[in-house]
Amino acid sequence: MSDFHVRAVAEGEQRACLEVLEQALHARPLSDEAWSKMARSWPAEGKFAAYDDRGTPVGIASSFDTELTVPGGHNLAVAAVDGIGVRADWTRRGMLTAMMAVQLEDIAARGVPLAALHASEGVIYGRFGYGAATYGKAVLVERPRAKIRDGVGRDGVVRFVTPAEAVERVPAQYQRFAGERPGFVARPDQWWPGFFDRLVTGNDGYRVAVHSGPDGDDGFVVYQTIDMRDRQSPDRGALLDIREMHAATPRAWAGLWRFLLSVDLVSAVAGRGRPVDEPVAALLTDPRAVNTTEVLDDLWVRLIDVEASLRARTYGAAEPVVLEVLDRQLPDNNGRYLVGPGGVERTTAAAELRLDVDTLASVYLGHGFLSHLAQAGRVEVLDEAAVARADTLFHTPLAPWCGTFF
Numbered sequence: 191m192s193d194f195h196v197r198a199v200a201e202g203e204q205r206a207c208l209e210v211l212e213q214a215l216h217a218r219p220l221s222d223e224a225w226s227k228m229a230r231s232w233p234a235e236g237k238f239a240a241y242d243d244r245g246t247p248v249g250i251a252s253s254f255d256t257e258l259t260v261p262g263g264h265n266l267a268v269a270a271v272d273g274i275g276v277r278a279d280w281t282r283r284g285m286l287t288a289m290m291a292v293q294l295e296d297i298a299a300r301g302v303p304l305a306a307l308h309a310s311e312g313v314i315y316g317r318f319g320y321g322a323a324t325y326g327k328a329v330l331v332e333r334p335r336a337k338i339r340d341g342v343g344r345d346g347v348v349r350f351v352t353p354a355e356a357v358e359r360v361p362a363q364y365q366r367f368a369g370e371r372p373g374f375v376a377r378p379d380q381w382w383p384g385f386f387d388r389l390v391t392g393n394d395g396y397r398v399a400v401h402s403g404p405d406g407d408d409g410f411v412v413y414q415t416i417d418m419r420d421r422q423s424p425d426r427g428a429l430l431d432i433r434e435m436h437a438a439t440p441r442a443w444a445g446l447w448r449f450l451l452s453v454d455l456v457s458a459v460a461g462r463g464r465p466v467d468e469p470v471a472a473l474l475t476d477p478r479a480v481n482t483t484e485v486l487d488d489l490w491v492r493l494i495d496v497e498a499s500l501r502a503r504t505y506g507a508a509e510p511v512v513l514e515v516l517d518r519q520l521p522d523n524n525g526r527y528l529v530g531p532g533g534v535e536r537t538t539a540a541a542e543l544r545l546d547v548d549t550l551a552s553v554y555l556g557h558g559f560l561s562h563l564a565q566a567g568r569v570e571v572l573d574e575a576a577v578a579r580a581d582t583l584f585h586t587p588l589a590p591w592c593g594t595f596f
């Protein structure tokens with residue numbers, strides 16, 4: 191018998207639930223000021239908590255509904271899971287498992303075909319059907335060596351905006367950055383106060399610079415500079431650390447990089463979670479000025495409704511494959527699917543590839559290749575010829591990328 195129970199969070203209980211999350215993530219205790227900034231981003235809606243026998247919340251599973259761009263450009267409804275935590279004195283008693291079951295069933299019952307999250311650790315979410323579907327890289331650009339090639343990124347202007355202007359202007363423009371890239375997550379009204387506004391109006395010295403091209407504002411970057419001087423290197427320049435950067439056009443993107451690399455008294459420009467195919471080195475006369483220091487899983491995706499999710503995306507030019515999908519938590523998804531450029535349908539035809547729903551999720555947005563997962567034993571190959579076809583069908587030329595933390 192469990193000594194906790196899971197139910198929807200009631201109005202008025204949100205702050206106690208956020209405190210459970212902050213404590214699980216080792217964040218500082220939530221001040222009244224921090225809560226006043228977060229409150230609009232943390233409504234009771236979309237939240238389930240685990241309560242002890244006194245009715246105190248000790249675990250939280252939160253999500254909000256938004257849209258995610260899938261290959262082909264369609265924006266599909268997604269439950270963005272933005273807070274999972276269990277108080278440290280309650281872990282490893284099945285609390286997350288119980289909350290995940292309730293959350294997955296709720297998302298399915300509401301007809302939302304996808305869920306997505308950013309994982310604190312790589313071992314947690316595969317068992318619940320999530321697969322790592324986008325990756326981000328960390329780059330460190332040595333500024334003294336980094337000269338932009340002639341003529342690149344010169345035809346716009348970059349200007350600073352105040353935090354108040356950023357809070358007012360950036361959200362209205364954000365959807366311009368969607369483009370075709372799979373993995374892009376739209377930011378609903380409730381996302382901004384707890385993340386962007388809190389960041390740029392906080393005390394950590396973040397600056398916001400906006401790029402304007404022929405059609406007006408078309409890109410922005412949020413960064414902070416970190417003093418790197420010490421006794422051994424009193425003259426070392428600062429580290430310019432990019433927190434987020436989005437551009438609607440290649441010119442805006444190049445203009446923002448030109449600006450960042452022009453800031454005086456900076457010895458290196460760093461960014462984490464950048465698209466794995468972002469071609470920073472190609473901007474420079476010396477491509478070795480760019481060091482890729484990390485490539486890490488970013489967005490984990492869960493196909494809540496496999497058929498609807500598979501139907502929503504487009505596929506590369508290959509003959510169809512028959513996939514057999516296995517899903518322990520949401521058994522309605524179990525079955526065989528004929529997947530090809532002409533469409534997706536359930537089928538009684540013999541399976542060519544058999545795989546768990548988390549493995550399917552990891553190629554759903556176009557990252558990687560099913561053949562690599564087959565090599566690692568994650569796909570049961572019943573017809574060898576289907577592997578290469580599946581690679582062509584699922585892989586996208588543009589690497590999927592999310593670009594939004596939640």
Ligand SMILES: CC(C)(COP(=O)(O)OP(=O)(O)OC[C@H]1O[C@@H](n2cnc3c(N)ncnc32)[C@H](O)[C@@H]1OP(=O)(O)O)[C@@H](O)C(=O)NCCC(=O)NCCS
Nearest residue numbers: 214215274275276281282283284285286287308309310313
């Ligand atoms: C991650 C976390 C939510 C797990 O909660 P929990 O209630 O302990 O999870 P459960 O008891 O339901 O565990 C389910 C299974 O996952 C495993 N598991 C869960 N978290 C794990 C972790 N961090 N590392 C390794 N295994 C883990 C458990 O061992 C268990 O495995 P088993 O079924 O083989 O016994 C909790 O440890 C936590 O809050 N951590 C800190 C905050 C955090 O990382 N949150 C996630 C943000 S994305």
